[in-house]
Structures are given as C-alpha cells and as structure tokens.
Amino acid sequence: MGKYDELKPEGLKRYSIKQRESKVHISDMGSPPKNWGHFQEFAESLPKILKAKDLADLTQSTKKARDEGRKIMWFIGAHVIKCGLSPILIDLIENGWVSSLSMNGAGVIHDSELTLFGQTSEDVGKSLKDGSFGMVEETNDFINDAISAGFKDNSNPGYGETIAKALLETDPPHAEASLLIACFKKGIPVTVHVAIGTDINHPHASANGAAIGELTLRDFRILANQVSKLEGGIVLNWGSAVILPEVFLKALTYARNLGYNVFNFDAANFDMIHQYRPNMNIVKRPTDGSGKGYEFTGHHEIMLPLFAAILKSMKS
Numbered sequence: 385m386g387k388y389d390e391l392k393p394e395g396l397k398r399y400s401i402k403q404r405e406s407k408v409h410i411s412d413m414g415s416p417p418k419n420w421g422h423f424q425e426f427a428e429s430l431p432k433i434l435k436a437k438d439l440a441d442l443t444q445s446t447k448k449a450r451d452e453g454r455k456i457m458w459f460i461g462a463h464v465i466k467c468g469l470s471p472i473l474i475d476l477i478e479n480g481w482v483s484s485l486s487m488n489g490a491g492v493i494h495d496s497e498l499t500l501f502g503q504t505s506e507d508v509g510k511s512l513k514d515g516s517f518g519m520v521e522e523t524n525d526f527i528n529d530a531i532s533a534g535f536k537d538n539s540n541p542g543y544g545e546t547i548a549k550a551l552l553e554t555d556p557p558h559a560e561a562s563l564l565i566a567c568f569k570k571g572i573p574v575t576v577h578v579a580i581g582t583d584i585n586h587p588h589a590s591a592n593g594a595a596i597g598e599l600t601l602r603d604f605r606i607l608a609n610q611v612s613k614l615e616g617g618i619v620l621n622w623g624s625a626v627i628l629p630e631v632f633l634k635a636l637t638y639a640r641n642l643g644y645n646v647f648n649f650d651a652a653n654f655d656m657i658h659q660y661r662p663n664m665n666i667v668k669r670p671t672d673g674s675g676k677g678y679e680f681t682g683h684h685e686i687m688l689p690l691f692a693a694i695l696k697s698m699k700s
Contacts, residue, residue, distance in 0.1 A: 393589040401520040406503035408494075410558050413468040414689060416475035420696035427694045438678050443694045445650045445676075446481070446618050454617040455483045455649075457610060459632060459666075461623030462490035465563070466505050467685040470498070472692050474566040481695055483617075484573045484610045485544075485563060486603075488627045489583035492547050492564070492576055497523055499551050499562040518584030526550070528590035535595035542603035543596075544574035573610055575603035577631045604631065612639035612646060619651035621666045623684055629653075629665035636670055652678035654687050 417423075427443070430436040449456050464473070476482050487495075497504035501522070511517040518524070527547065534546030541549070548568035552559070559565050567574035578600040585591055611632070621628060639646050651671050653662040658681065667677035680687060 393587055393591075396519060396588065397515070398519045398521045398524075398588075399516065401497070401501055401503070401522045404503075404506055404520055406497075406505055407507060408466055408468065408498075408503065408505040410498055410502035410561060413471050413498075413561060414685070415471050416692065416696070420693060423693045423697035424699070427697060435680060439680065439691070439694070441676070442618075442650065442652050442678050443691070443698065446620075446695060447698050449616065449618045450480055452616065455610060455614045456481060456618045457484050457486070457614065457620065458482050459486045459619070459621040459624055459628040460491060461625070461628070462488060462494050463623050464684050464688065465491055465494040465498070467683075467688075469684060469688050470495070470561050470563050472689055473563060474560075476692055476695070477563070477566045477570055477572060479696070481692075482567075482572060484575065484607070485567050486575045486577060486607055486628055486631070487544075487563075488624065489576060489578040489585075492527060492543070493523060493584060495562055495564050496527060496547065496551060499556045499558050499565065500526065500554065502558050518587065520584075524585040524588045525590050526554075527585045528588060528592065531595045531599055532590075532592045534599055535592065540602060541599070542606050543576035543578065543599040544568075544603055546599055547576070548574065573606050575607045576600060577603060577607075577627055579627055582627075604635065607631065608635040608638045611635040612642070612644040614639075614646050614649050615644075617649045619649060619666060619670070621651070621653045621655075621662055622688060623655050624662070625655065625659045626661055629661040633665040633669065647674040649675045650678070651675065652680065654680045654682070654684070654691075656683055657681065 446456060494504045508517055530547055530550035534541050544564060545568060548564040551562060551565055564574055578596055651666050653666045667679055671677040
C-alpha cells in the first residue's frame with residue numbers, strides 16, 4: 385500500500401464504439417487533388433509581402449531541403465487528424481516531403497479509430513456529464529494491449545511503430561487513412577510522445593504504465609537521433625501547443641550536448657492562435673542566430689492543404 389489511496393479502474397462502465405456518436409467519419413476526410421500543376425500560378429500570384437512572402441520563402445526552403453536530402457520533420461497535434469487531413473499528409477509522406485512524423489497520444493487514438501472503425505472524435509461535453517467520455521472498449525484495449533506487447537518485443541520498437549504494426553495485423557478496413565501505417569510502410573520514423581493521464585486509454589485497467597513510459601521514451605530517443613541530423617533541414621509544427629514543442633526542445637539540446645552540429649535549419653509553427661511554447665520552442669529559441677523561424681495563423685483544414693498544394697505544384 386502506498387501512502388495515498390488510488391482510484392482503481394475496476395468497475396469502470398464501458399461501452400462499444402458501435403454505440404458511440406462520433407463527430408468525424410472516414411467519408412469526411414479531405415483528399416489530395418489529382419492535378420497539382422495549375423496551382424503554381426496561384427502561388428506565384430501571391431504578394432511578396434508579410435505572411436505571403438514568408439509562406440513562399442518557407443515552401444522554397446522546404447523544397448530545397450527535399451532536393452538536397454535534408455530532414456523535413458513534421459510535428460502534429462491530434463486536431464490535424466480530426467480535421468480530415470490524413471490523406472493529404474499521407475500523399476506528402478509518399479512523395480518525399482516528410483522525413484519523420486511525431487504526434488501525441490491523442491493522435492494515435494484518432495488515427496487508430498479512423499483506421500479500425502472509420503470514425504473518431506466523440507462529443508466530449510455531452511459524454512463528460514455522465515462519465516462515459518473515453519470509455520469505449522475497443523479503442524482503449526487495442527492500444528493498451530498493443531503497447532504491452534511492444535514492451536515485451538525484443539526488437540525494441542517504439543510507441544509509433546508498435547501501434548502501426550498492430551494496426552496492420554488486424555487487416556483494418558481503412559488502412560489507407562492511417563498516418564502510422566503510411567510512415568511504417570515508407571520506412572519513416574513515426575514517434576509518439578505521451579504524457580501520462582492525457583489520453584483516454586490511461587484510466588482503463590489494461591493500461592500498463594511501465595510499457596507506455598518505456599515505448600514513448602524509445603520514441604523520444606528515435607526523435608533525438610533524427611534531430612541530430614537536422615542541419616540544413618526544416619521543422620514544421622502543426623497545432624501542438626505544449627507537448628511537441630517541449631519534446632523538440634529537449635531533443636535539440638540532447639543532440640547538441642552530444643556534439644552534433646544542429647544549428648542551421650528553418651522552423652515554422654502553424655496554429656489557429658499564437659501561443660507561447662510553439663513560439664519560443666519551435667520558432668525563436670532553436671533558430672536564434674542561424675536559421676529562420678516562421679509563424680502562421682489559420683485553421684488547419686485550410687492551411688495544410690494550401691501548404692501541400694504549393695509544395696506539390698513546385699517545379700522539380
């Protein structure tokens with residue numbers, strides 16, 4: 385017995401995802417256009433002023449990084465998936481615009497639900513009232529069981545790879561919608577950075593704290609290795625306000641402390657509002673005195689397709 389009592393998970397009232405009303409369905413997802421070429425004229429028509437110039441500069445730097453084989457590191461909050469943007473990001477993954485992808489634990493939940501069930505995103509305000517928020521059986525047991533199995537895997541996979549492989553083993557009906565699967569198949573590191581207590585799978589009896597912690601720590605070290613090779617590359621943070629900016633900053637000092645030359649790179653933050661940590665930990669501190677930092681304000685469901693369209697329309 386510890387010094388303080390714990391609230392034990394035994395007796396939680398759970399239910400099937402088939403009974404849950406979801407706000408996002410697979411039919412709501414966006415899709416990459418079949419013809420990107422005509423978009424170049426639009427991109428070139430933008431004024432060379434303020435944020436339009438910044439966007440042109442960033443897309444040019446991103447193309448240069450891709451052409452030179454430099455790192456293009458993507459960090460995404462879970463809303464990127466909930467906003468129906470996975471197919472557009474998967475198209476970028478498959479065409480060499482992503483060298484690594486990092487997300488938080490909520491990203492895994494939404495990616496897994498869309499892949500397995502074709503739906504995600506419950507009505508939190510409504511379900512919180514009766515304590516049913518986060519209490520679906522299938523999602524939570526799938527993730528927790530996969531993490532426990534990955535913890536015992538002698539090949540030492542991280543959190544992201546573990547879930548990607550577990551999804552593939554189920555022969556899911558919507559595999560084409562999964563960022564985790566897309567990265568795994570492409571051989572791109574997909575890392576997951578979890579804060580214990582933030583995700584719906586944590587209250588359930590199947591949650592294994594040692595397994596969650598170990599696999600997300602492995603992913604942090606995988607990410608730090610990618611950061612150690614970031615010189616001349618690009619960092620793109622989409623909608624993570626706290627966790628991923630903090631993780632990136634720690635990975636960067638980790639790499640620099642070990643003697644890696646990681647100073648000259650560009651970094652951009654895209655979000656609906658300006659926030660302290662992304663501004664300081666993505667845009668300003670890491671690029672101080674060497675690279676260039678950018679901030680763009682707008683809704684993901686508009687900004688990410690716009691950014692992708694400009695990239696895909698650029699002449700090779």
